[in-house]
Amino acid sequence: MKSLPRVLLVAVAGVLVAAPFLSDNPFYQRIAALTALAAISASAWNLIGGYGGQVSFGHSVYFGLGAYSSLLAFTKLGVPPIAGAPLGVLASFVLSVIVGLPSFRLRGHYFSMATIAIAALAEVLVTNWAFAGGAIGLMGPANARSLADLLFRSALPYYALFLVVLGSLLALTYLMQRGRMGFYLRALGSGERAAESLGVPIRRYKLYALLISGAFTSLAGSLYVVMIGFIDPNSGFGILVSVNMVVMSALGGAGTLFGPLVGAVILVPLEEMTNALLGGGGSGAAYVVYGAAIMLLARFSPGGLAQWWSLLAGKGRRGAA
């Protein structure tokens, strides 16, 4: 998809790499790391929700799965939190099969509804599960026992780590988008019957997309606790975690390579700064902005910012969202 010009992409990539070095203020460095992390989960959501058109409102379940796998591995087995990430990815595969196999048999919104239900269920279950810390949640290592604990005072090492993961995910997405799988996902997202008639095994491709999407979202959850060192049911499985991914993708342009990244670059700093400016009492202010963003997008630009770009470029491209 050529909805963004190469020059702009190189500029964005350059800014991303340079961003944290432009300021030695830890506050901004932290924002940069959180932006990269949000871009990972939003880009992961984009695989099934954007390209495949199967909108998940419960992707937090994967995020929470990764976060809890990492901190359970630390608290129960004593291994570094990052060592729990593969467990989270494995669990995400199992979950994708459990959610995807039955709901992809049906046409319509069953998948969206199933994801909402599973995420809500997971939050309640974990809240009442003492083994996993219950409502209080789980803590990561307080002091680094070795480098593998990935405990750093500065946000910069996390930022670098997140950028590497984000870069890998976007490279994978790019390859997928160019190849058969990308075509098949976009086709089944916009016309299931027609795609099927052209030989697209739609259930299988939806499941492929969900497996990859869930795995990277789970990895994002693991990376989150590696940096933040804490998870509770709401910050892992809460509906807002899912909504973030959806809104970021939709704002930047769902079903485009860089849409979710653009959305994250706009929304995460906005959220962090309103939180800082308004303090604890105003910590919900970002969600007012999110709500407004959803309404404005739905009304004026269902294809996200990518749609604006293509209109400006005179390509008349309709958004894939």
Added chain:
Amino acid sequence: MLLEAQSIVKSFGGFRAVDGTNLTLHEHELIGLIGPNGAGKSTFFNCLAGDALPDAGSIHFRGREITRMPPHDRARLGLARTFQVPIVFDGMTVRENVMVGAFLRRPHRHAAAAKADEVLAFTGLAEQANQQVTTLGTPGRKRLEIARALATEPVVLLLDEALAGLTAEEIETAIELVRRIHASGITLIVVEHIMEVIHRLTQRVIVLHQGRALAEGAPAEVTRDPRVIEAYLGRRAGRHRP
């Protein structure tokens, strides 16, 4: 025998939309499936294409039973179709739409693109290849549906009212395209309302009425058949009363 449907029954609630219809299709044929509105053409067509599963009866294609086979497996076996109301893939160019079909037999991007360009040239869409698909009007979309289906390199192509809603001029180019497809060695079943099209295009027609095959034969014979005339025009008061 390429495609054979035996005693197909499909009901919706108490209504038997298709009620024991048979069809045989030989290699290199071009047959028509006609009938008044509500005759069961679309339902029967959807049973052949795999979009609807028959309640009874069997369908064989190239020696294999496909009665309950999903549409994507039928496509792989060489059965392609178009839709009465075109379903285009929004957010893609015309070429990309056709590439979706081409990927079935050519997993690699460049091979699929080459096949798509070949089909676009064949169907007269080459000039629009890089346009967004949403810029196409109805004739273009119908043509695109045919192009996409051809890109799967089918043995049998099922056309569901591919000419409906076109102007007289557009119909001429569409007829010419269907003839070229047939000449290229593809066997076709054409569902159509327009009698003139059926007359000019097909060698054999099957007339469906109330879910059953009412008549079958050369178009000229069939359209003279009183039962067919009656099915289309209704019974004149006081005449033809059994």
